Amino acid sequence: MAETDIHNRAQRETKFIPAGMVGAYFRRIADPDPFVRDIQDEPSAFMLYADICTKCGVCAEECPVYYGQPTKRMHPVERSRQVIQLYRKHATWWGRLKNAIWPKPDFEDDNAELFAERMYECLTCRRCAAYCPVGIDHSVVTRVGRSLVDFMGLTPQALAQGTDNSFNTGNLEGASAEAMIDCVQFLEEELKEETGLDIRIPIDKEGAEIYFVPPSGDVLVHAENLMGIAKVFYAVGADWTMSSRAFDAANFGFTTGNNFSMRFEAKHYIDEAEKIGCKTMVMGECGHAYRVIKFMAAEGWWWGKLSFEITSAFEYTADLIESGAITLDPERNPDRVTYHDSCQFAAGCNIVDEPRDIVKASCSDYEEMEGGGPTQWCCGGGGGLSALRSVHDFRMDISGKKKLEQLQASNAKIVSTSCLQCRTQLRELVRHYKLTQRVTGVHELVNSAIVLEGETVSDG
DSSP states (O other): OOOOOOTOOOHTOOOOOOHHHHHHHHHHHHHSSHHHHHHHHHHHHHHHHHHHOOOHHHHHHTTTTHSOOGGGGGGGHHHHHHHHHHHHHHSSSHHHHHHSSSSOOOOGGGHHHHHHHHTOOOOOOOOOHHTTOOOHHHHHHHHHHHHHHHEEEEEEHHHHHHHHHHHHHHSSTTTHHHHHHHHHHHHHHHHHHHHHHHHOOOOOOTSSSEEEEOHHHHHHHTTHHHHHHHHHHHHHOOOOBBSSSSSSOOHHHHHHHHHHHHHHHHHHHHHHHHTTTSSOOOOOOOSSHHHHHHHHHGTTTTTTSSSSSSEHHHHHHHHHHHTTTSSEOGGOOOOOOEEOOHHHHHHOOOOOHHHHHHHHHHOOOOEEETTOOOOOOOOOTTTTTOGGGGGHHHHIIIIIIHHHHHHHHHOOSEEEEEEHHHHHHHHHHHTTOOOOOEEEHHHHHHHHHOOOOOOOOOOO
């Protein structure tokens, strides 16, 4: 296998930075009033929301965080007020005039750290937008607030480190290409032992029709999902590959509000897909990355029309099930299964039916979770919070309270979900409250259920 040292400085320095991106970024830093420039770069929806919110409180009734702790601090309108107040103070003529006459600190108690903390008490799940009478999405406002937090250098360390790792190595874990290749070779041995078949996971195969990009956690830690999709590709004889240089479908820039980071992380995978020469990029079980790639980068807004199609692993596998191209034996997953919707896939990308179709075809006993669909209650770890050990108690006791109640009310033994962040949070809820459910990815169920011609099936 060819050398693929992604730590090599010469390789890193050839990465493409779109024209104007660096200049725009440093102009913000040099501008005496950079927050104004940041806000002006956000969607016009932010300015609209600043003007039309009636403070009716409907959003609070549907907010997982407010449900967990119904206080003024946790109220979505109160959180957004702090960001909108700064916008009006610095970006409107009358706000600047008022501040010149009656100057006040930018933050309550002149405490920027508290402001930063509050911006990460929003899960950015977008449930508020579904119920607001005028459609206000507080996640948009929160993201502007987080952009300021990031500019001030107050982004939580785990997210900042993940972004730095992604810049330097192409994945949030900071893993080398060699580590990734070692993991894949081990999984190939596992697949051989399990099925008796030579199921390959190709790496860096130029000219492959499909470029598959899972979250790195599905390569390095919880590999059952990757094994499941590898079996799907094997079953249909797909011409596919992964990349040792870009194998992490994640995007912390989207989470932290840093548009420069978000675009840079996305461009890494766009460049790799073009280098491979694929016809289709199939994104794994990470809602943030898929939303950015599919609905931002792929629309031609950033780098023009792309030379390949982008789809999710859910859409890909669900189509194969519907067409009869693959066979699943639901009796191989006999325990009752329920499904939790990832906010980014369901509310952000309208991928609701496809994961369910896969889960239902993969198990013999399915139970719908209460309130499932685009308005599903967040797991409590959305918006990057599941990556933060510093807010563990907040996630267990406050933001995850409603999801905990749903888990406790369910008769399912298995909770399947479509996002790595959701899996992390749900597993911690189960462990913290000593529940009996097992948490899986969607393709983890496929890994157990798929029927392969010539396979050796274990009696156990």
